Amino acid sequence: MRIGIDLGGTKTEVALVDSGGSVVARERRATPRDGGYLAILELIVSLTHDLERRAGGHCSVGVAAPGAVDSKGRIKNSNTQCLIGEPFQRDLETRLSRPIRVENDANCFALAEALFGAGQDMSSVFGVIMGTGVGGGMVIGKTLHTGLQHIAGEWGHNSLDPDGPPCYCGQRGCIETYLSGPGFLADYQRLGGVSAKTPEAVVSQSDAGDPVAGQALNNLLDRFGRALAGVINILDPHVIVLGGGLSNISQLYQVGPRHIEKYVFNPVLQTPLRHNFNGDSAGVLGAARLWDA
Numbered sequence: 001m002r003i004g005i006d007l008g009g010t011k012t013e014v015a016l017v018d019s020g021g022s023v024v025a026r027e028r029r030a031t032p033r034d035g036g037y038l039a040i041l042e043l044i045v046s047l048t049h050d051l052e053r054r055a056g057g058h059c060s061v062g063v064a065a066p067g068a069v070d071s072k073g074r075i076k077n078s079n080t081q082c083l084i085g086e087p088f089q090r091d092l093e094t095r096l097s098r099p100i101r102v103e104n105d106a107n108c109f110a111l112a113e114a115l116f117g118a119g120q121d122m123s124s125v126f127g128v129i130m131g132t133g134v135g136g137g138m139v140i141g142k143t144l145h146t147g148l149q150h151i152a153g154e155w156g157h158n159s160l161d162p163d164g165p166p167c168y169c170g171q172r173g174c175i176e177t178y179l180s181g182p183g184f185l186a187d188y189q190r191l192g193g194v195s196a197k198t199p200e201a202v203v204s205q206s207d208a209g210d211p212v213a214g215q216a217l218n219n220l221l222d223r224f225g226r227a228l229a230g231v232i233n234i235l236d237p238h239v240i241v242l243g244g245g246l247s248n249i250s251q252l253y254q255v256g257p258r259h260i261e262k263y264v265f266n267p268v269l270q271t272p273l274r275h276n277f278n279g280d281s282a283g284v285l286g287a288a289r290l291w292d293a
């Protein structure tokens with residue numbers, strides 16, 4: 001049995017997963033806000049011990065973490081700021097008395113979709129997260145490709161416009177500043193939109209004929225096309241699987257391919273675009289399989 005842990009900014013989910021990828025047991029808790037780094041470690045340790053009691057023995061442990069994970073298991077660029085720079089992997093290994101694996105949450109998403117989800121019939125999968133931030137992960141031949149600097153798949157910080165909105169990474173006009181939920185909403189507001197307060201509301205207003213919301217959605221689709229064409233020109237994955245809150249926008253699948261086709265270096269676009277299969281479970285499923293990938 002394997003234990004997968006998905007450490008999120010607001011919730012932490014742990015699951016006991018069997019070799020076929022089925023979740024046997026799961027628990028979800030609020031990620032501690034007040035106790036800082038030590039409280040997060042304690043929560044993970046206690047949840048792991050609970051699940052091992054249920055499993056009746058020692059399990060392998062993998063963790064999906066927010067932000068980028070360096071080769072020593074330290075976390076950088078995380079919105080859970082108390083984790084930044086801490087020797088997270090080593091501290092968990094000490095407390096759990098075993099080696100563990102830690103990966104960026106978008107990589108765990110891509111792995112789960114490649115092994116048990118929308119990309120399981122394909123030999124290479126690019127998994128995309130368009131949520132609070134924009135991330136991604138690449139799985140080739142059922143193996144996660146993380147790269148020399150452990151940044152493979154981080155398409156969210158390629159810049160689309162050097163004069164665009166500032167990004168926390170130091171650049172301007174990053175893909176994340178347009179294709180994330182907050183980025184999409186900010187674009188709608190820059191166009192003069194005021195009444196929609198969520199990305200979902202912008203889409204419904206566009207569907208109802210509102211011209212400002214329609215322009216924001218059109219901008220989103222065009223930037224989506226330009227950004228993913230860049231990924232496809234380099235990796236040419238067999239499928240792209242979309243996750244995160246914005247992945248529920250149906251126009252991404254209906255007209256998104258036409259926008260990608262405008263920019264890709266091929267007369268036609270053959271790359272299938274699919275909605276994720278595992279939903280919120282992708283993090284724990286991918287984390288549980290880090291020892292196999």
Ligand SMILES: [Zn+2]
Pocket residue numbers: 156157167168169170171174176
């Ligand atoms: Zn950036």
